[in-house]
Amino acid sequence: MSNNEVSAEFIDDYIKKMAMESEKNRLQLLDNSLIYEEPLVGFASGDDPIFSQYKTIIGEFHMTPRDALEKATGQTPEKVSVISWILPVAEKTKATMRRERTYPTERWAHAREFGEVFNEFVRAQVAQVLTERGYAAVSPYLSPSFQRIVSDTDRTSNWSERHIAYACGLGTFSLNDALITPKGMAMRCGSVVVGLELPPTPRKYDFYAAHCPFMVDGSCGKCIDRCPAGAITEKGHHKIRCFNFQTAFADPGVKRYDLPRIGCGFCQTGVPCESAIPWGLLKRPGQGSTQ
Numbered sequence: 272m273s274n275n276e277v278s279a280e281f282i283d284d285y286i287k288k289m290a291m292e293s294e295k296n297r298l299q300l301l302d303n304s305l306i307y308e309e310p311l312v313g314f315a316s317g318d319d320p321i322f323s324q325y326k327t328i329i330g331e332f333h334m335t336p337r338d339a340l341e342k343a344t345g346q347t348p349e350k351v352s353v354i355s356w357i358l359p360v361a362e363k364t365k366a367t368m369r370r371e372r373t374y375p376t377e378r379w380a381h382a383r384e385f386g387e388v389f390n391e392f393v394r395a396q397v398a399q400v401l402t403e404r405g406y407a408a409v410s411p412y413l414s415p416s417f418q419r420i421v422s423d424t425d426r427t428s429n430w431s432e433r434h435i436a437y438a439c440g441l442g443t444f445s446l447n448d449a450l451i452t453p454k455g456m457a458m459r460c461g462s463v464v465v466g467l468e469l470p471p472t473p474r475k476y477d478f479y480a481a482h483c484p485f486m487v488d489g490s491c492g493k494c495i496d497r498c499p500a501g502a503i504t505e506k507g508h509h510k511i512r513c514f515n516f517q518t519a520f521a522d523p524g525v526k527r528y529d530l531p532r533i534g535c536g537f538c539q540t541g542v543p544c545e546s547a548i549p550w551g552l553l554k555r556p557g558q559g560s561t562q
């Protein structure tokens with residue numbers, strides 16, 4: 272099969288168009304409004320050394336882009352790239368959460384549930400359009416190789432979508448672990464690996480948590496008080512406390528909405544990093560910018 276030319280612009284437009292036009296990006300059981308606003312899209316070389324570093328930072332089990340592509344397709348293309356996208360939660364949904372303190376709003380819970388259904392659709396569609404044009408492609412999260420790694424003290428995976436987004440220049444980590452992107456922390460993200468050369472998006476940061484004022488100089492810390500579970504402290508994010516707390520929202524007798532999962536996300540809303548990088552808190556007099 273001969274390859275049809277695919278450019279970074281084509282992929283960027285394809286993902287943005289899908290978000291704006293797909294019925295799946297709508298809160299169909301509520302008011303049919305958008306789940307996500309316009310996505311951000313970034314790229315990295317699959318051979319960027321950061322992906323091997325993740326075997327130390329995350330664990331030996333974390334797949335490199337080549338691992339994921341070769342396992343799924345059996346192909347070893349000369350050039351490999353990673354495509355990552357950020358799906359920013361719509362303003363209307365974030366606004367409902369800002370007023371709440373204890374139980375996620377119905378809009379947030381629907382956006383979590385059906386927003387991830389849409390995210391899976393984007394992963395599958397992007398991989399398919401590239402495959403149809405003759406390129407080896409896989410969404411590692413949807414592939415049989417994807418594994419969640421669960422213990423009494425940790426919850427992780429062998430394809431961390433936010434580490435992939437970090438590598439693709441889309442944002443940095445934070446005090447509460449979540450990724451702060453130019454469109455904020457209230458988002459979900461996804462990725463596809465493709466046997467094609469794409470121009471890497473510059474990473475405009477040299478510290479893995481450069482977008483979080485607490486991690487830069489100990490200021491902000493607003494997510495500590497926002498978390499109703501006490502899962503965020505000055506020492507960071509307690510994943511098991513967080514997991515147990517949000518799982519309890521879906522217990523019969525507690526559950527308020529007819530959904531399998533409720534999610535949480537108080538730390539992602541009503542905080543300075545909710546919808547943007549909090550530059551105002553990062554640019555302190557005499558300190559200059561971290562951008």
Ligand code: B12
Pocket residue numbers: 328329383390412419426427428429430431432433434437444445447448449450451456457458459460461479508510511513514533534535536538539
């Ligand atoms: C397991 C999991 C959880 C677990 C554990 C989260 C965690 N910290 O890993 C629990 C159940 C607690 C959880 C909770 C939530 N989750 Co969750 N979860 C996942 C899942 C399935 C895997 C995460 C994973 O692999 N983590 C890997 C580990 C290693 O990451 P980590 O411990 O945070 O990494 C730290 C270190 O690596 C460190 N680090 C140290 N040195 C260095 C150096 C460098 C260079 C770098 C880059 C990093 C680094 O940085 C990190 C932060 O400290 C992903 C989906 C996916 N496949 O990625 C979604 C995901 C992370 N979850 C997401 C969301 C939205 C949520 C919730 C809001 C729930 C909800 N929707 O209602 C909460 C938010 C909690 C929070 N503050 O992060 C989003 C991310 C949104 C965001 N803004 O970051 C994801 C990506 C799902 C998606 N497809 O979008 N989640």
Ligand code: SF4
Pocket residue numbers: 445446447482483484485486490491492493494495542543544545549
């Ligand atoms: S609320 Fe403040 S301290 Fe917490 S992650 Fe956001 S910027 Fe960092």
Ligand code: SF4
Pocket residue numbers: 447497498499500501502503508512513514516517535536537538539
């Ligand atoms: S998702 Fe909820 S429980 Fe987990 S850290 Fe954020 S606010 Fe706390």
